[in-house]
Amino acid sequence: MKKIYNIAILCAVILPLFACNENxxxxxxxxxxxxxxxxxxxxxxxxxxxxxxxxxxxVPDALKTxxxxxxxxVVHGEYAKNQVTVTLAADDISDDGKAATVxxxxxxxxxxxxxxxxxxxxxxxxxxxxxxxxxxxxxxxxSNAQIMAACNNEDTFQFQNIxxxxxxxxxxxxxxxxxxxxxxxxxxxxxxxxxxxxxxQNYKQYVGNPILQMDGTINDSELMVFLPEGTAFxxxxxxxxxxxxxxxxxxxxxDPVEIARGGIVNIGDIxxxxxxxxxxxxxxxxxxxxxxxxxxYIIEEPGTYKFKAVYGNEPTNYIPDVxxxxxxWETWNDASEVTQNSVLASASFAEDYIIIRTxxxxxxxxxxxxxxxxxxxxxxxxxxxxxxxxxxxANFGGIMGVDIMDRNLGALVATAATDGQVDxxxxxxxxxxxxxxxxxxxxxxxxxxxxxxxxxxxTLAEGQISLEESIAxxxxxxxxxxxxxCLTPNNELWADAEKTIYDPCxxxxxxxxxxxxxxxxxxxxxxxxxxxxxxxxGWLKLGSPEASVxxxxxxxxxxxVDALAKVGTRTLYWTSxxxxxxxxxxxxxxxxxxxxxxGSAPKARLGSVRCTVE
Numbered sequence: 001m002k003k004i005y006n007i008a009i010l011c012a013v014i015l016p017l018f019a020c021n022e023n024x025x026x027x028x029x030x031x032x033x034x035x036x037x038x039x040x041x042x043x044x045x046x047x048x049x050x051x052x053x054x055x056x057x058x059v060p061d062a063l064k065t066x067x068x069x070x071x072x073x074v075v076h077g078e079y080a081k082n083q084v085t086v087t088l089a090a091d092d093i094s095d096d097g098k099a100a101t102v103x104x105x106x107x108x109x110x111x112x113x114x115x116x117x118x119x120x121x122x123x124x125x126x127x128x129x130x131x132x133x134x135x136x137x138x139x140x141x142x143s144n145a146q147i148m149a150a151c152n153n154e155d156t157f158q159f160q161n162i163x164x165x166x167x168x169x170x171x172x173x174x175x176x177x178x179x180x181x182x183x184x185x186x187x188x189x190x191x192x193x194x195x196x197x198x199x200x201q202n203y204k205q206y207v208g209n210p211i212l213q214m215d216g217t218i219n220d221s222e223l224m225v226f227l228p229e230g231t232a233f234x235x236x237x238x239x240x241x242x243x244x245x246x247x248x249x250x251x252x253x254x255d256p257v258e259i260a261r262g263g264i265v266n267i268g269d270i271x272x273x274x275x276x277x278x279x280x281x282x283x284x285x286x287x288x289x290x291x292x293x294x295x296x297y298i299i300e301e302p303g304t305y306k307f308k309a310v311y312g313n314e315p316t317n318y319i320p321d322v323x324x325x326x327x328x329w330e331t332w333n334d335a336s337e338v339t340q341n342s343v344l345a346s347a348s349f350a351e352d353y354i355i356i357r358t359x360x361x362x363x364x365x366x367x368x369x370x371x372x373x374x375x376x377x378x379x380x381x382x383x384x385x386x387x388x389x390x391x392x393x394a395n396f397g398g399i400m401g402v403d404i405m406d407r408n409l410g411a412l413v414a415t416a417a418t419d420g421q422v423d424x425x426x427x428x429x430x431x432x433x434x435x436x437x438x439x440x441x442x443x444x445x446x447x448x449x450x451x452x453x454x455x456x457x458x459t460l461a462e463g464q465i466s467l468e469e470s471i472a473x474x475x476x477x478x479x480x481x482x483x484x485x486c487l488t489p490n491n492e493l494w495a496d497a498e499k500t501i502y503d504p505c506x507x508x509x510x511x512x513x514x515x516x517x518x519x520x521x522x523x524x525x526x527x528x529x530x531x532x533x534x535x536x537x538g539w540l541k542l543g544s545p546e547a548s549v550x551x552x553x554x555x556x557x558x559x560x561v562d563a564l565a566k567v568g569t570r571t572l573y574w575t576s577x578x579x580x581x582x583x584x585x586x587x588x589x590x591x592x593x594x595x596x597x598x599g600s601a602p603k604a605r606l607g608s609v610r611c612t613v614e
Contacts (some may be wrong), residue, residue, distance in 0.1 A: 039082070041105040045156045046086075046121065048098050049148060051165065051264050060167050060264070062219055064146050066097025072125035074138075077110035077118065078129040091297065110135060115384050117151035117198040123159065129191075129475045138162075139193040144216060151196050162194055162205075163226040164259035164341040166237075168267035170274065171221055174249075176242040178215050179225055182235045186210035192228055205229055220380040229261035239270075240277055243472035250277035250350070254374070267551055278346075280306040280353035289315070292507035295436040296383040296409070300390065302362040306353040309371050311380060312436065312501025318352055319380050321373045325349040328368040328381065328474065329455030333412050335426040335443035338454040343367040343386060356384065357456060357581070364388035364412045366429060366438065368455075368474065381474045383438050383504065388425065393613060397530055397543030401518040402612045409504060410438055415539050415549040422538035427553040427567075430606035432485045433574055433584030434493030436502045437474035439606055446538060446568035468492075478604060479557075482582065485604035487520050496577040499614055503576075509611035514575040514585050516598060521575065521587060525596035535591050538568050548610075552591060556606035566592070572599075572607040 048067065051059055059065055069090040076083030084106050094196065109118035115136075122128045122138040129141045138149040140162075150157035179187060184296040190209035195202060207228055223239070234256050241249040251274050257265055279285070288297040288307040293315045296309055309325075311317045330343040343365040345357040356369060363386065369396065370381045392406040392414070407414040408428025415426040424445050429438030439458060440451035458475050464487040465478035478485035486493075493502045499510040514521055519528035519542060530544035541547040554567030569592040575585045586607060588599030601607060 003398075011377055013156075019196060037108065039105065040109065041103065041109045042155055043101060043103045044075070044086075044119075044152070045099055045101040046088075046123075046150070047156065047158045048158045049262065051161060051262055057264060057266055060165070060222060060224060060266075062222055062224055063165070067093045067100040068097070069093070071123070072129070074122045074125045074128045075104060075107065075133050076120055076122075076130060078133065078135055079106040079108065080132050080134045082106070082108040083130060084135070085125050104239055113150075113198040115199060115202070116596055117153070119152040119157075120196065120453075121150045121152075121157045121159070123148045136197050137193055137195050139191060142188075142190055142211075142214045144188070144214060144224075146226060147192070149194055149196050151198055153198060160203075161262040162192065163228055164225055164231070164261055164263040164265070166225045166259060166265050166267070167258065168223050169216065169241075169269045169271075170223060170241070171269075171271045172241070172249075172274075173243070174218055174241040175222060175244060176215060176217050176556045178213055178240045178242070178247070179237055180213035180240075181233045181237045181392075183233075183584050184212050185233050185235075186231070187212060187214050187225075188228065188231075216463055227259040229259070231257075231259040233257040240279075241274065247279040248283050249274045250274070270320065277354040278304070278348040278350055278357075280351050280355050285355065289507070294507040294509075295381075295502070295504055296385055296506045298391065298506050299358060299362075299384060299386045302358045302360055304355065304357045306355045307382070309349065309352055309354050309380070312503065313499055313507075314501055316595075317501075319371055322349050322352075322379060323374045324371055324372050325354045325453065326372065328370045328378075329453045330365060330367040331440050331451050331453040332363070332365045332538050333410070333427070333440070335447075335449070335452055338365075338452055340454050342454075344369070344384060354382065358386070362386060364425075366410050366440075368437065370474070375562070378472050378474065380471065381437055383410070383429070383436075385410055385506065386412075389414065389611055394546065394548075396548035397519070399518060399520045399528070399530075399543045399548060400512050400517050400610075400612050402512075404511065404512070404610055404612045406548065408551065408553065409611050409612075411551075415551045417532070417534070417537075417539055417541050417547070417549045419537055422551045424451075428551075430553075430556055431504055431574065431609055432606055433578065433586075433601075433603035434479070434486065434490065434502060435470055437470070437503045438504065439477070439556065441556075441608070442564045442567045448563050448565075448567065450562070450564060471563050477606075480602075480604055482602050483604060484582050484602070491578040492582065494574075494576040494578070504609060506609040510614050511574060511576040511609055512612040514577040520573075521598045523597045525587075531596075533591065533596075535568065540589065540591075540596070550589075550610070552589070553608055555601070555608075557602075557604075566590075572601050572605070574607050574609055578603075 069087045073086045092100045116462045127140045127143045147162045147316040148159040150159040188211045189207040193206040236253040239251040240247040325347045342363045344367045347369045367384045370378045410429030412425040427441035443451040496513045530547040533540040541549045553571045554564045570590045573587040583600040584603045
């Protein structure tokens, strides 16, 4: 059984009225200045068009290749008021179905000196929405169907196909589909209006109000999309398939596609090329962007999550040319052998979103997800942080002037001020100054080896690297003795004025500002309220009446890919402000030297970050 698909697709600009006189048309009464004429009765023949086929191609079964009883055609002259709807009967139709001849009354021909055509026809009648003055124009409502129009040659109308056809076949029990393009090209338009006269060169098409995606159903495994002339998808198209109320599969066609009027582009059977699809708009997908965009997101419950594929904290600055997403690495913040997909089960990209799934049983750890282009190049990366215990944000006696987290960025637990050894999973992650991407801290209490991970290994560059290289390879460490990792110094990668797109903290947080009047950035922490240190246990604290506890996590020098330094005796915490091309400002805490004060360290060194509220 043939079916007309219920899809919003076609198109056109709302054209100015092509009025022949200055008086508006009143559909309820006579037209001023237009003489009354008697309607004509004529015997008209309507002939179906042909589609242009490539070698070996056949006309899809769902196309109209023969008239049937009940088909309705609109015939008009100058005014929509006087148009006639012709309903075909079985006796009107030729044996091959290509033509239908019927006597039609109530015709008002539109006579012009510049063409011999006086009557115009459109099919199907249910999609026709002519203007009051329709002249030789046919306007169609939104639809995805084989629409046709014609002008008369005496008493014969040779219909022309107004659209071209994009078609493909697919096996599967799908409840519908949506088609769009990666570049958000126009799939169709809200209206389509065409001009057809006896001179082929006079054919004109008017389109506007573009539609960027269309929904439809599949008829007998055949998917058909009728597209206006001139439709071009330079980067191909994407079809999402629906099962029930959700999209579950996707087909991506990457070759350019151009649609000519009356032509057919047949992609063929796409069943084997359909892939699994993570729908970012499913009801069970949680939005991590609810409080803002960032380079790091916190997950505290198992499930499926999404966030926009944008640069850092810029919510409308979408990353172009993203084709896929994947998990780059995972860590449990200790020395255990990390299992693949233990922290994150999967990562994918769809509809400008990165979609990530956790295992059913949540595993505390950290992971990195990257967006890639069609050639596999990394375009951007995001840190996914899954703590073992809930993060607490508090003032802690105003030690940084604003509320701060109770743990280091990337730490699975907060550091406890007890006599027992510090839990190494409280060390968190480590950062070169100005970079958004983390590296692992010590795997064990006072250990010298970084935490293990599964995935792409860390690598050490031969020297400094560019900012672009750091983005394209978030596992690459640039280095220089006692200086900056970045080839071109940039003191604004992190900044006091506002959170930047390179800030590594989650939404609502930022790398702390350097305000020397606040205790944590003072010249002597030991003189501040709540100061305390337990070197045997590996922690220090500051703040009153409630103190914030900091692990003595050591640091990693730029050349120490496989080793940490001074764990248990030194640590450093970066601040956002910088005016030195070689060194970054930090809280430089040295138990072995007896100094606990604001200082600086080479930007290529890897230190800790304690995020503050924006």
